[in-house]
Amino acid sequence: MISWLHISDWHQKSEAARGGRETAFARKEFLEKLIQDIKDRAEGVDRSLSKLDFVVFSGDLAHSGRRAEYEAALEEFLYPVLDAADVDLDKLFVVPGNHDVDRGALVSDMDGDFQSLSQSHEMDTYREKVSAILSHRTSRGKFLRPFDGFKEVLTGDMQVSFSRYDPRYFYRRTFEADGKKVSIVCLNSSWLSGLVSDTGGRVDDYGKLAVGEIQIHDAFRNMPRSDLVIVVMHHPLSWLKGQEANRVEELICKHSQFLLHGHQHVPRVNVSRSTDGDVVIIPAGAAFQERFPMDSRHVSSYNFVSVDPAAKSGTVFLRRWNDKRLKYTSDSDIWESGRFPFVLPELDRDDHSSRRNAMHGVEVAAAPYLNRKFSKATRLKISHAMREIGGFRVVEQHTEYTRDLKAGREPNFYLESWTDPFVLIKSEACPDIVPHRHIKLLIGEEEVLPVHDGGDVLVQRELGRNPVQVYYEYESQNPVLGVDTTKLNRFTEQFVLVLNKDPGLIYDISGVGGLDILEDEVEELNDGCVRVNLKRLLYPYQGVRVSWHPKDGSY
Template sequence: MAGMTWLHLSDWHQKGKEFDRQVVRDALIRDIEEREKISPDLAKIDLIIFSGDVAHAGKKEEYTAAWENLFEPVLQATGLTAERLFIVPGNHDLDRSAFELLPNSILKPFESNEQVKDWLTNKKKCDRLREPFEAYREFVTKYTHQTQPDYSSIRRLQIGGKRVALLGLNSALMAGRVNERGEVNDDGKLIVGEPQLYDALHKIASDEVRIAVLHHPLELLAEFERDLITQRLQDNDGCHFLLCGHQHKAKAYQVTGTTGNCVIIPAGSSYSNRGYHNGYNFVHLDFATNKGNVYLRLWDYDENYWREHIARSHEHGYVIFELPKKEIKRPNIPNIVTVPDEIQNTLKQHFDWLIPKIKNGLVIPFLGADINLCDRSQDPNLAPKPWEWNLNSDYPPTSVELAAYLDRSHKYLQRMRCPLCDEENLPAKCPIVTQFVTRLDLQNVSQYFNLLSEGEENIKETITAITEKEYKPNRLHQFFAELPRFMDEMGYSARIKSLGEKTRYQLIVTTNFDRTLEQAFINAKQPFDLVSYTAGGEDSEGQIVKQFVHQRFEHTIEEDKDSPVVQKGQLKPIPPGTANEYSDFSLNERPVILKLYGPVDLPERPRKSFAITEDHFIDYLAYADNKPVDLLPSYLLGKLSNSHIWFLGYSLRYWHQRVILHRLLPEKEQRKTQTWWAVHPKPDALDKFLWKNKDVEIMSEISLEIYFDELNKKLKKH
């Protein structure tokens, strides 16, 4: 069922290590872990939102303690990574000792919108205003990688098939000021400032679920801006949800009318003290029914456990609401992209060469990790960054994203000393983070962590999670899954088979770990054979056996092309040395997907078996005395050697990718009439040089989306 669920916490007020806090926290973690008892809808949590007051006095040591005592256990209880944690600041997250360094003009409350605009539209002044949040900012940036988490922070996600935007606002910019009587009373003195949200709301206008998060309820804002900010956030161009904290009162209500349509959800205090009515909530949205539930939780200080929060307005402990309707602007991805004449001519020449060879069964697609970039947003504000991918992402990773995830999960970059910044905890703008991390070598990173304690187990768990997750196929996956039926319906397959020399269906080679391509074939009800590399089991001498294995996927009902496609029969090993004789599949019966790096399920080994580290590839490539025929059926090797190769999203930047080609495919001097093409939207200079050196023609500066849209059109016209 399409939907999304989040956990909403607030007001933790971390001080030192307190026994009573630990008692409440331990019960909180148990309550989160046992959330399915509350409702089955809560089984999968998509994100965690914390609406301010992480700390008590905005001190660095308080944030360190909060991460250890609250956030790490909560992330573990939900199975999420830090990138799915979104935090905004509260009045306890500013360090008031920094006030003595601020100018007098911002030590007393603002009195007009003009003052607010003057300070928020001037970058230097705005930075001064945010100085008391330095410890908070460093903490959140380090752990969740939010951009400017203390001012208009945006995070975009794909959840349940919807574009989701989180907008974090700092409502504590003017908190903690002393009035004429020497008292601190923020009510009616706080500001958000129209400049903090104006551009941000335009940036997220195309998102289908928009969630604004700030610490203070809007009624506590200064009177001169309260109505304006309320209108901006709640009207038709604003947000569907408004989450806050501060007042320690858990509730949920929907406002409709002249102020817009918005669901407002204040959270209780996660911890004020052990004898207090602490609270938090879960929110579940059901996109099929356009309804949502807020499950309110309350700390029972007499019985020392968390339970449903029951009141007259929500006697069952939850509140049901209708999903607000808002205007959704079209994403900033133009349907028609102007392609320069030079590229159009190149495309035409390319397709005039490629399409006849596809129809004659002479082309082998060779798929690399960058095919997983296809159908990602082209809007730089929407497109995910390489370091944002995690196991909860709705799209399969590229090799760089997987490397960055493994690297980040072990805090490798946090332990490095940057020679440019000379800091151990690298700042967000450090060149190592912004440049180096985007070019991480997956094999190098995984090799490093494979040598660390528990590193190998972490890698196995990561690859297992990627393999088991059903990612939505993109248009490139769908193209290859639908191509066999198109070839059959157009009569091309029968014509190929009649010639006797060529094969009716395609061999598709991939170096990816995810099973999105296979899922596309299953979705298209297209039978296929899967041949995957594995290092599994031991021979008589106790050595790990490296081999390929074969799985067959066929219709559940024979000859019924509309019945589901499932795995049929047992997984069959292709023992080394016997590959030359293996003939249990045929490209005249079904397409074959060849997964060069694995992974695959082995009956005797519950973990996935694959090649990922440098040592894996050294063993893999050096095995069998440099004779790939000992591992791969000669039937497939012959097809590889005598076909035109069509590289898609494949990079030669990394050494193991080049060795694979050297082992499996003939050098350019040995090719007779075969042509190799590479399609890569943004190859770097090294890639271009390496492809040229291999005598491979490269198609660049055009997106995979446009490339396959045009290919589909031309294929059907030819």
């Protein structure tokens, strides 16, 4: 398991710059609760986060790029975060944001390179000039000078080694985590930030920024073969200029599996699927946001990410400030339980179309079930009593089947029954043998009389959009060498089986449809009673089979 902490947009201000609703008290309180939430991650969030492999900070450590802000941010914020995460400095990855720009060091709007760039209206010409600036040491240096304070703090105060890389521009590290090679590519999306203003004199960066194809090309050049590749930059792709955004997205999708960014202060997750490749895009939200933001989506937030390379899957654990509880909690406002699952994208793009077509086939097969109500919990209670009727030994079975269906429209809900052919034949010879006897069927609070509609369909109707409970109780008579198979016809988040056994029978409980029942999921409640509790998502083709036979061997 590979896990990390992703955080962004701390905006360390000087005391003189603090005002309005942002107070030193609020920042201190938020930080204390943030640190505690990070420390409590294994118990409070998920066990997979007990060991974090690295920390990503995706920009805006400072508020105005001043050295004093960085120094304060290190002592007040970054060092405590690393300590809480139990991660060393060499596993911290920081990129510059638009607030990490020292605006006093910006290039002049009369600068020749800037004038040439700003007057490039043809996208091909614009991209060529971006590449020309970034490939020329002197020209590039002018645009990176506003990040000198950012670099000095990382290389000086923090003594982070960047080898031949310049952290103001891009850098890359490859290391091992849980036996897998991880490469993290850090890019500067802010090097043109602050150079354009609107008619009111306010900075207008949206749609005017560039990463530069050459920056990405150089960052990925000679990168070792890796199991996990993560790109970090401050801005979302939508803030880049026109076709520049398309080209950067194309390159990131071709060469990486994750894009981590900050800036928008809005927590979310997006899995991008394209002809170039799949990538999981994860914004961090803002580490510190005013307590009562004008937009409720702009709340203090961050996330953890856990990836299981063997299972090709992962989870984003979304965390947000909860002002009612005065602590960080799961962000269930944007995703149920605050846990967003994803399939780990493949790095091998050579066979991407075949993999995507195969995945499409799986999705098409699942689509009919995805349009049915999910079962939050399905409970099945079976009670057995062996007896003799008309010279035949049978097993009388009392069944209670309860399904708590979640919200969602279902136009064609149906309930089916099944009768053992052996018992059906015996019932013809002995009228006292009754293969199936209805007791009660409740859909919500409404009792429904079952009507056979051909075959073994008991009831067929439309269910409303609201959550509803379906309860079905019946009795049946089965052979002493028998089996009862419950196959789910919908996605089920929890399945519980309680079996009251007859002392004269030997039982076996197993999963069907590829379902493995684990030892710790089976519990002997008392003599003759067993409970199987599956607290995980089960698929429509899966289920549980109960089989039995007499202890004395006679049938």
